[in-house]
Amino acid sequence: MEPPETREDARTDIRRAPAGNARRGLTAHARRLLDAVEHLVSGLATALLAFAGLLWLVLVALTCLIGVGLLLAPTVPRVVRSVAERERDRLSRWGPEIVRLGPAPDGVRAALADRAVRREVGWLLVHSTLGLFLSLSGLTMVANSVQDVTYPLWWRMLPPDDVTPGLVFWDVRAPGGVLAVALFGVGLAVCFLLLGPGMAWAQAWPGRRLLTPTADMDLSLRVAQLSATRAAALDAHAAELRRIERSLHDGAQNRLVAVTVLLGAAHRALAQNRPGAEEMLERAQETAEQALAELRTVVRSILPPVLSDRGLTDALSGLAANCAVPCRVDIDASGRCAVSIEATAYFVVAEALTNISRHSGARHATVTVRRAGGLLSLRVEDDGVGGADERHGSGLTGMRSRIEAHDGRLTLSSPPGGPTILDVELPCGL
Amino acid sequence: MRIVIAEDDPLLREGVALLLRAESLDVVATTGSPDAFLQAVDVHRPDVAIVDVRMPPTHTTEGIAAAVEARRRQPGLAVLVLSAYVEQAFATELLAAGTDRLGYLLKERVGRVGQFLDALHRVAAGGTAIDPEVVAQLLTRTRSDSGLERLTARERDVLALMAEGLGNAAISERLFVSEGAVHKHIRSIFAKLDLAPTDRADRRVTAVLRYLEETQRRG
Numbered sequence: 001m002e003p004p005e006t007r008e009d010a011r012t013d014i015r016r017a018p019a020g021n022a023r024r025g026l027t028a029h030a031r032r033l034l035d036a037v038e039h040l041v042s043g044l045a046t047a048l049l050a051f052a053g054l055l056w057l058v059l060v061a062l063t064c065l066i067g068v069g070l071l072l073a074p075t076v077p078r079v080v081r082s083v084a085e086r087e088r089d090r091l092s093r094w095g096p097e098i099v100r101l102g103p104a105p106d107g108v109r110a111a112l113a114d115r116a117v118r119r120e121v122g123w124l125l126v127h128s129t130l131g132l133f134l135s136l137s138g139l140t141m142v143a144n145s146v147q148d149v150t151y152p153l154w155w156r157m158l159p160p161d162d163v164t165p166g167l168v169f170w171d172v173r174a175p176g177g178v179l180a181v182a183l184f185g186v187g188l189a190v191c192f193l194l195l196g197p198g199m200a201w202a203q204a205w206p207g208r209r210l211l212t213p214t215a216d217m218d219l220s221l222r223v224a225q226l227s228a229t230r231a232a233a234l235d236a237h238a239a240e241l242r243r244i245e246r247s248l249h250d251g252a253q254n255r256l257v258a259v260t261v262l263l264g265a266a267h268r269a270l271a272q273n274r275p276g277a278e279e280m281l282e283r284a285q286e287t288a289e290q291a292l293a294e295l296r297t298v299v300r301s302i303l304p305p306v307l308s309d310r311g312l313t314d315a316l317s318g319l320a321a322n323c324a325v326p327c328r329v330d331i332d333a334s335g336r337c338a339v340s341i342e343a344t345a346y347f348v349v350a351e352a353l354t355n356i357s358r359h360s361g362a363r364h365a366t367v368t369v370r371r372a373g374g375l376l377s378l379r380v381e382d383d384g385v386g387g388a389d390e391r392h393g394s395g396l397t398g399m400r401s402r403i404e405a406h407d408g409r410l411t412l413s414s415p416p417g418g419p420t421i422l423d424v425e426l427p428c429g430l
Numbered sequence: 431m432r433i434v435i436a437e438d439d440p441l442l443r444e445g446v447a448l449l450l451r452a453e454s455l456d457v458v459a460t461t462g463s464p465d466a467f468l469q470a471v472d473v474h475r476p477d478v479a480i481v482d483v484r485m486p487p488t489h490t491t492e493g494i495a496a497a498v499e500a501r502r503r504q505p506g507l508a509v510l511v512l513s514a515y516v517e518q519a520f521a522t523e524l525l526a527a528g529t530d531r532l533g534y535l536l537k538e539r540v541g542r543v544g545q546f547l548d549a550l551h552r553v554a555a556g557g558t559a560i561d562p563e564v565v566a567q568l569l570t571r572t573r574s575d576s577g578l579e580r581l582t583a584r585e586r587d588v589l590a591l592m593a594e595g596l597g598n599a600a601i602s603e604r605l606f607v608s609e610g611a612v613h614k615h616i617r618s619i620f621a622k623l624d625l626a627p628t629d630r631a632d633r634r635v636t637a638v639l640r641y642l643e644e645t646q647r648r649g
Contacts, residue, residue: 246489253514254439260541261442265449268543276452287441 029193036196037142039094043203044135046087050128053083057124077104077111084120087127087207095204098212099221115214123210127203134203140167141192148185152178229407236405239398247298255291259284303343312342316367319350324357325365325382333371337428344402345369345378345426348410351395352380352422360384360420371428378424386418431554434474435460436467436496437482437512438489446480446540453547462486464496471500471507478554482537483513483520494524508553512537516563525560533559533595549595558595565593580622588615 060076063069081104088098101116111117144167151165155178164172165181167188172178213221262284269277299305307315313331320327336342349367356365362384370377390396390412403410407427414420433455437443440462447457459470463486471479479500483493497509508531511524521534533553539561540546549559581589584605591601598616602609 249484249514250439250489254442257514257537257540258439258442258445260538261445261449264541264543264546265445265452268449269452274452280448283445287445 032197033193035094036138036192036200039200040135040138040142040196040203042090043131043200044139046083046090047127047132047135047203049083049086050124051132053079053124054128057121073108074106074111077108077114077117080104080117080120080124084123084211087123088211091204091207091211095208098208099225101213101221119210119214123206126206126210131203131206134199138192138196138199141188141196145185145188145192148181148188151181151185155181229405232401233405236401239401244298244302247294247301251294251298252291255287255294259288259291262287301347303339304346307342307346308339311336312345312369315342315346316349316369319346319353320365320367323353323365325353325360325362327353327356327365327367329367329369331367331369333369333376335371337371337376337426341376341406341426341428344406344408345376345424347402348378348399348422348424349380351399355388355395356380356382356384356420359388360386360418362418362420374427376426376428378422378426380422382418382420384418384420385416386414386420387416388412388414388420431455431478431551432474432476433457433478433480434467434470434476435480436462436464436470436485436493437480438462438485439482442482442537449540449543453543455550464492467496468500468503471504475504476507478508478510478550480510480512480550483511483517491520491523494520497524506531508556509533510535510550510553510559512540516561516567521560521564529558529595531556534564535559535561536563548600552595557597560594562590562594565590581619585615585619585622588612589619592616592619 056079057076060069060072064073081101085100088100092098104117105111105114144165147165148168151172155165155172168181168184170177170180172181262280266277266280266284269275269280304315306318312333316331317329320329337345353365353367356362360382362382365380365382368377368379368381388396390400396412400410403424403426409423409425411423412420413423433450435443435446435457437446437460443460443462447460450457458474458476461467461470467479467481470476479497481493481497481500483491485492485496493511493513497511501507501509510533511520512535513520514537516536524532524534531553533549535546535549539549553559587605588601591604596604598609598612602612605612
């Protein structure tokens, strides 16, 4: 996806285009031109779909008169919605995002009552006619200007009785006729340069007006989005509880059962004066110590005490000091974030450092932490062999779901041969 | 008595094997997965299988499925299921097909070696062994029922021990009363719960569990 600044540029370009701006230079012109062509081409695709949708709408409306159409009527809102969703995707690629609405309401009555569907039908009418016309005329201008400008180079190869190119009404065999075609091509190109971006903008305008959610729908969509992220957060929470339950069961609980078994056996041996009791007691004690060690690990993995006592900086320094690979820590993040954010940051770094010492073969690692503009940014780098892949090994997947539960972002760059760079952004409030 | 053990935690597996061997029982194989367990049952034809409920790959109820499959392959195989938790659903699933040669115990009971060996022998001899915790849970959940409310505290104790699979003699030992008194209590329990009296241990357990299940369903 394009970064937002570029998108902003593209939009202002199109608005200012008719006025022209000589200072912007040749490359800016060229880019604007290419953007306009690209938008008109993609607009042509959705306009053709919209045209097909319009034909279907008219066909169903006409057959309704003889009854058959009534059976087909429920398909119309779905067809209209699917075409509109494509246009939403298209417009989102080079302007402010237009959220998809998802499936159309079932049934004709519900669809007619839905304001979004009515607005979509309105858009369909405009885009399938005016939108189609804009795309076709704009692209005709482009095609003809290319053809005409290059015309002097190849017109001799044409059959003599059919040499006049499209849109040209004079006799090219007259003196200067061919040159006139080339000049006409240049004229067309200039026209497109002046009009093209405006045409692309005009073609997109009905979509931007009619396909964006209205204020009330906007809220309901946001509720839906929030519900989805909330569900994801709860899922992550449940997964975390499962992990804790599993590690308690497989670790400390089993160790303690083994202790009771060993103690029971030792008890019997002592009662019956059999040998081996001392060895069993020895093993029971060792096992109990293991259980304690495992409990400590689990407790630390729930919320490391150092994190709540001393804060992220100290906690991360501690992690780096314990890392098998020499690790430099560079933290410039004053103040405390929410506990859950700090815990996530801690586990991401812990997991990353574990991966580095296990798989990377690195000689140095660096952990950088910055806090700015409501974002906590983490970067973990190493000079190892690279080739880390999210699909292999669940550590990275777990990391990602943990981060996304907080609405954060994770990017991993790990080409074969290294270096591996893990970038994480967590929103942490101002 | 030839025994096969299926338990995925190596330490615990070897601990149980050590304990049983110290009691001069014949542990013929110890296995850590359902597949290895079934293979060992096929090869060694043991008398008793001791099976952990949670085993790989999903660590949920593989042990129960493996126990059921082992009994299908070798009818008459006694199975003692060990579990880290009391899960009534496991118990009913396991006991649904009959309670002969079946036990369901919490793992830590193994440490009470005397009682554990009792349960093991009882199951091997064709009886039943249900963990007191399971029985207690069943009784708690049905406390509101009028039939059980009519029982005296002593009769409740007897019922719980019966449900564990103990015979009259064992019950009288645990409760420090005469066998005759136990007999009287049991007749009274059956009368209050409207069950035909019988002395065979497994049928008594079946009767008790069926009755408890039914009252649960009604409640």
